[in-house]
Amino acid sequence: MSPLLKIRAERDQMSAIERRIGDFLLENAHLLRDYSSQQLANALGISQSSVVKFSQKLGFKGYPDLKYSIAQDLARDGETTGLAVDEARYDGPHAALAGHLWQLKAKAEAETRLINPSAQIDAVASAIQVAGKVFVIGLGEDGIPARAFATRLSMLGVLTVHYVDAVLMQAGASSAAPGDVLLVFSERGRQPVLCQISRRFRQHGGKVVSVTRHTPNPLRALADVALLVAAHDERRHVEPLLYQSALQHLLDLIFVMVCDADEERRRWFDLNAEQMHDLED
Structure with missing residues (x-):
């Protein structure tokens, strides 16, 4: 590292x-x-x-x-x-800026891979594969990647319970059963309500997966498995872009692992994708 x-x-x-x-x-x-x-x-x-x-x-x-x-x-x-x-230099007036931004994103993605051991990634993918239900929550801006990942899981035929409201998730967590998984998205990992939900979920025998920055935080400490994202830049308008990019790559990796591990999941995805295209047409 x-x-x-x-x-x-x-x-x-x-x-x-x-x-x-x-x-x-x-x-x-x-x-x-x-x-x-x-x-x-x-x-x-x-x-x-x-x-x-x-x-x-x-x-x-x-x-x-x-x-x-x-x-x-x-x-x-x-x-x-x-x-x-x-x-x-040969690609237009904004190419230098675009190239530098790409390089920063690549570095954030590489650092994120370094701080997430393969055994940790395998544990998350395996937990999702065998889960009875997968609960997903993220508040504010964290809700954007949470919703996108929940949608992708549902396309695979995974029974996914997605909440954008912490109060509703409090109630939903009470229906958790052993083997269920809770994915909690929180960049800073400091929202007390998400920590409370995680504790309740674990009390019901569920497994908590936190998705936060790699800095120490209460949510990460509570999780059974912690996914970590590395993204640093002195410019406040750039740092969130690096975080989102590195996080998306990490989630894409887990999604592909879940797909590749089960042919039936891939058939579900193909079927759901075709049905969505038919509705769009």
């Missing part, structure tokens, strides 16, 4: 001094080649040993190894960005 991604992922679990070091590295990654461990310590007003211990906690032998790994990540990003921009 990228050291910068690891710092972001573990920041909420760090001590105050560790957060100061981590924040400095995230904000000044391109300048680290000019900083020794002692210079970094002086800049932050901490001891050199704190910098060394921070590096070792991330899994490196020391600060030089951490600095080298960060430099490699930045070099790879620069090569990819440069290639996208160079190729885009």
Whole structure:
């Protein structure tokens, strides 16, 4: 895993001094080649040993190894960005911007794959395949991917219960049975009502799958399986686009796995797709 991604992922679990070091590295990654461990310590007003211990906690032998790994990540990003921009020059006035945005989305998707072990993905797909019912909820903007995924599952013949209202889902959760699955979409994972619904669902023997950012949050802690999304950008109007793109790719992967695991599911999908086309015509 990228050291910068690891710092972001573990920041909420760090001590105050560790957060100061981590924040400095995230904000000044391109300048680290000019900083020794002692210079970094002086800049932050901490001891050199704190910098060394921070590096070792991330899994490196020391600060030089951490600095080298960060430099490699930045070099790879620069090569990819440069290639996208160079190729885009011939495609129109907005091609450079489009190429750079594509590169950011690709990076978010790659980081999202890194923080979701294959066993975790398999567990979610398997739970959906054998579930008696699959409950799906997402509030606000989280409701958009939740609704789309619920629709896709229903196209496969999966008995899907989709709610956009937390009060109704409270009632629906009381009908959960062992083997049922609840997919809870919440980018920040901090809505108390969704945590309450998840607890109730588990009390009835159901399995909770949370879909959140990879930062620590209450909903993720409550889930039986946590799907995590990595998407970072300093621009507020860009970061949600990266989150949505990486999330969609993750959900598409699970959907295809459910399809490929059962020929009967695929037949259901083909039949439902044909019926929908007939209605549209």
